[in-house]
Amino acid sequence: MFETLSDRLTSVFSSLRAKGRLSDADIDATCREIRIALLEADVALPVVKAFVAQVKERARGAEVSQALNPAQQVVKIVNDELIQILGGETRRLRHAKTPPSVIMLAGLQGAGKTTLAGKLARWLREQGHVPLLVACDLQRPNAVQQLQVMGERAEVAVYAPEPGNGVGDPVEVARRSIDHAVRQQHDVVVIDTAGRLGIDHEMMRQAADIRAAVDPDEVLFVVDAMIGQDAVTTAQAFMDGVGFDGVVLTKLDGDARGGAALSVRHITGKPIMFASTGEKLDDFDVFHPDRMASRILDMGDILTLIEQAQRTFDEQEAAKVAGKLASGDNFTLEDFLEQMMMVRRMGPIKNLLGMMPGMGQMRDQLNEIDDRHLDRIAAIIRSMTPAERTDPKIINGSRRARIASGSGVTVTEVGNLVIRFFEAQKMMKRVAGGMGIPGMPGGRK
Numbered sequence: 001m002f003e004t005l006s007d008r009l010t011s012v013f014s015s016l017r018a019k020g021r022l023s024d025a026d027i028d029a030t031c032r033e034i035r036i037a038l039l040e041a042d043v044a045l046p047v048v049k050a051f052v053a054q055v056k057e058r059a060r061g062a063e064v065s066q067a068l069n070p071a072q073q074v075v076k077i078v079n080d081e082l083i084q085i086l087g088g089e090t091r092r093l094r095h096a097k098t099p100p101s102v103i104m105l106a107g108l109q110g111a112g113k114t115t116l117a118g119k120l121a122r123w124l125r126e127q128g129h130v131p132l133l134v135a136c137d138l139q140r141p142n143a144v145q146q147l148q149v150m151g152e153r154a155e156v157a158v159y160a161p162e163p164g165n166g167v168g169d170p171v172e173v174a175r176r177s178i179d180h181a182v183r184q185q186h187d188v189v190v191i192d193t194a195g196r197l198g199i200d201h202e203m204m205r206q207a208a209d210i211r212a213a214v215d216p217d218e219v220l221f222v223v224d225a226m227i228g229q230d231a232v233t234t235a236q237a238f239m240d241g242v243g244f245d246g247v248v249l250t251k252l253d254g255d256a257r258g259g260a261a262l263s264v265r266h267i268t269g270k271p272i273m274f275a276s277t278g279e280k281l282d283d284f285d286v287f288h289p290d291r292m293a294s295r296i297l298d299m300g301d302i303l304t305l306i307e308q309a310q311r312t313f314d315e316q317e318a319a320k321v322a323g324k325l326a327s328g329d330n331f332t333l334e335d336f337l338e339q340m341m342m343v344r345r346m347g348p349i350k351n352l353l354g355m356m357p358g359m360g361q362m363r364d365q366l367n368e369i370d371d372r373h374l375d376r377i378a379a380i381i382r383s384m385t386p387a388e389r390t391d392p393k394i395i396n397g398s399r400r401a402r403i404a405s406g407s408g409v410t411v412t413e414v415g416n417l418v419i420r421f422f423e424a425q426k427m428m429k430r431v432a433g434g435m436g437i438p439g440m441p442g443g444r445k
């Protein structure tokens with residue numbers, strides 16, 4: 001997501017790098033480029049205008065810092081403004097004082113509501129809640145069944161109308177689900193409602209009726225980021241027809257431009273609370289404006305990366321890795337293999353690398369990185385003897401040949417791996433020192 005914008009902005013900034021100071025003409029030219037970049041990213045015009053005006057004013061203003069060069073100053077201003085336009089602070093979910101908290105989802109058909117309901121329920125469960133999913137989409141064929149499948153995958157209970165018992169009246173189903181939640185001690189209720197293909201009076205009325213009947217703590221408007229400018233129109237229609245407290249952007253994985261994300265907050269005044277980035281239950285996260293801005297400006301998203309790691313590994317494993325890092329010299333090919341396998345569990349390697357600072361410009365190379373490379377490396381290491389893994393320096397020509405034939409690769413590949421391992425070992429020592437890991441040279445004592 002945001003590739004187009006990211007590329008454009010990065011090139012705007014790099015053209016500033018050579019400048020000692022910025023004249024008004026430089027600032028105007030830069031703002032023009034930023035304007036084009038935003039328009040190309042499908043950001044709504046009023047948002048573009050407000051954004052550029054703000055950047056221009058601040059760049060011309062007295063914010064001259066001795067610590068930053070002109071290019072860095074512009075990057076900082078754009079970063080600040082991106083965070084603002086994306087909503088400023090991260091907005092957390094509100095919970096009711098007396099459970100259950102009620103979250104209602106509204107949006108067009110196909111926006112990804114049902115999928116989102118499953119993701120949200122699982123996320124809530126991981127946070128220690130006991131959610132209940134409620135099927136109030138009685139319009140779309142199979143919607144109830146789809147929610148039941150989602151519930152199974154998320155390991156969360158689903159409340160659906162029983163045949164002959166209030167079937168066909170979503171308002172009644174919603175009302176009864178709250179009583180059911182109280183009886184079964186669910187502390188959060190997530191209500192999936194019916195959408196239509198287009199903005200439709202009847203759909204709005206039904207959603208408004210459900211809202212009136214259950215008085216939700218949060219009404220979340222779910223919108224497909226791929227519909228671009230239409231997201232803004234749809235958001236406005238739902239604002240008027242039902243009203244909502246927060247926005248969930250879905251299918252951010254499919255939208256290279258990201259205009260919806262950058263427009264919807266400014267236009268509706270409502271925060272983006274969650275982002276959905278794929279069809280799997282895991283492809284979901286709390287929306288953090290500051291992290292998203294960093295990602296757009298290719299400053300990396302280390303925090304998300306760390307959280308993803310924490311989610312994947314338990315603390316014991318993490319402590320083990322940290323211990324290995326701190327011990328530097330003891331880092332062997334065995335550890336290298338083990339860590340590589342841990343990283344693999346976090347997801348496709350190119351997604352992970354994409355979150356590292358500066359990786360945006362290497363996107364083409366990243367796309368060529370294939371998880372199968374990792375499997376080849378694993379095969380090579382597994383063809384080594386324990387002694388070779390512990391002390392790769394002993395790997396001479398004949399050992400290389402044996403390992404190559406054992407793992408089905410060329411002798412050169414084996415040699416390259418060993419060289420890369422030594423480099424990694426060296427780098428880890430440097431990183432560990434720089435991070436101030438106790439006990440490392442240069443680290444905290």
Ligand code: GDP
Pocket residue numbers: 107108109110111112113114115116195250251252253254276277278279283
């Ligand atoms: P609903 O009609 O609003 O309930 O929408 P669904 O939950 O049925 O989703 C419609 C389609 O979009 C389904 O095929 C989902 O798998 C897909 N989908 C939902 N969220 C995402 C997402 O974040 N990324 C992608 N690529 N597909 C998604």
